[in-house]
Amino acid sequence: MVSSPHEAMHRIFRQDPGLFARVTRRLGIPEFGTPISVTELPTDLSENHPVERRVDTLLEIKEAAGSYIVAVEAQGKPDECKHASWAWYMAFVNDKYKVPPVLLVICRDRKTADWAARPVKIGPPQWQGLALRPLVFGPDDIPLIETLDEATRDVPMTVLSAVLHARDRSVDATLKVLAAALRAMEARDPDNARVFAEFANQGLDKTEALKLWRQLLAAETSFFTSSLSQEIRDEGRAEGEVKALANYLLHHLDRRGIPVSDTDRDRITTCDNPDTLTHWIDRAITATSTAEVFTEDPADQEPGETQ
Template sequence: MVSSPHEAMHRIFQQDPGVFVRAARALGVPFADPVSTSPLPTDLTENRPLERRVDTLLRIDTADSGSFVLAVEAQGKRDPDKPASWAYYLAYLYAKYQLPPVLVVVCRDRGTAAWAARHVQIGPPQWPSLTLRPLVLGPDNVPVIDTPDEVARDIPLAVLSAVLHHSDPEGGAILKALAVALKDLKERDENSADIFIELIAQGLGKAPGADLWRHLMAVDLSFFQSPLAEEIRDEGRAEGRAGAILRVLDRRGIDVSDEDRERIASCDDLDMLDRWLDRAITATSASEVFVED
């Protein structure tokens, strides 16, 4: 399974562009509700060797304040080259679409969020020609949504909350509330529930909360059918087969070295484990279990 917080931080806006409006309002920025949205090509490359690509790009139309282009960038660390790239994105988008562009930068850690939120003056100090003002969403300004009722009212915003608060004490409560809400959503909209389950797994990456999320998804695997649940099922099957191989060898009195035990226990290839189990029934030594592999 691909595990990428970077992907989840901007893909949530593809799943529900309105999450941007709701998150921005929490910052006191009054964007109007979208009445329609449409994805735009993310490739901002010119006809020369330099490639420029924004993470997510959407056109958002509203009923009372017109349309704008929303560029979403997921930023995992400070990058001194980014302000220049972001300024280019905004200028290019304004020239291409003739619509006001908005740059949203999503950051999982507070230090990166504080860095990205700076207003960057572009031009000589006595007369800056441009001012770069990203709208930054991070753990300090996206609300903690940690009760099932709150999550049920806005699951996409709760997913963003879980990703951005992954290392905060409230992170576990957010994930538990999401598990409850997604189980209810699954009964109404299986596809959306699966997407949110995977976005959370991607967004957590290798954070401590990732193990909790996998545990929550493993509690009722008969209900969840997402790729994450399938992966957990396979892990369970592999663990069971590995245990069976070792039990057979132990019961038959065959010595198994610590190295071979680790090789069996760490294998996640179900076909190979099946072959090893078949050989363990008749093998006279541990080496015969692996002879053809």
């Protein structure tokens, strides 16, 4: 299954193809020129036989010195089978479009980036007939962007920085300046502000940083009229409902004079299931202790389970 971070790491280059050239300048490799035009090409690299080969993003970029094609692959973990696929991509694209291709691999962790950056020689030891040399962007290649000035100058680069450093503790500063830069961007380009906000949301998926990012967006949701802002609002309403139920249950137990230990209080306040809290409230009407509130009905137990 394709993950949200996977999508964000390569689709951002579709949204802003010039980001590729800007990153190469940071890396000190022979620099690619500023694009004059960009054509998004079909990502299906299959032939007319059962094996399907599909690159994540494929862009033909024209600059003053000529044209080249960037095949962007988002890679979540080392996979030795990828080398053969990547070699196929490069040979197929070169043959089909007659334009020199570049393989760009985006990795969110250093282990995968180090693996992907290894040159791969294909062929017997006596004579390797093909050498694969990916260009890799990982956490060590894109620094954390921590100033509002830099974030405002290049929002896509800041999104990429946040995604690649999603698991770093110091990413909080980048998220804060990114949110501020997006607020400024919204005034002049609301559509792109929404798109890049959602790329960051996708790229931070399943990390601790996602919670902070949603809080930063929720503080200024009027800037974003997308499904993301609606999702944040819905989550806020759900959290508010759960909190209200927990508070009502504690208040009801207090009014009935039923002692609540610290352990019981923690169990109630950390419960995130409104149905469970409602069930406990119903029990609290007649219960004489918290043990009775939490005790399961025989009908609720699994077959063979005893109290």
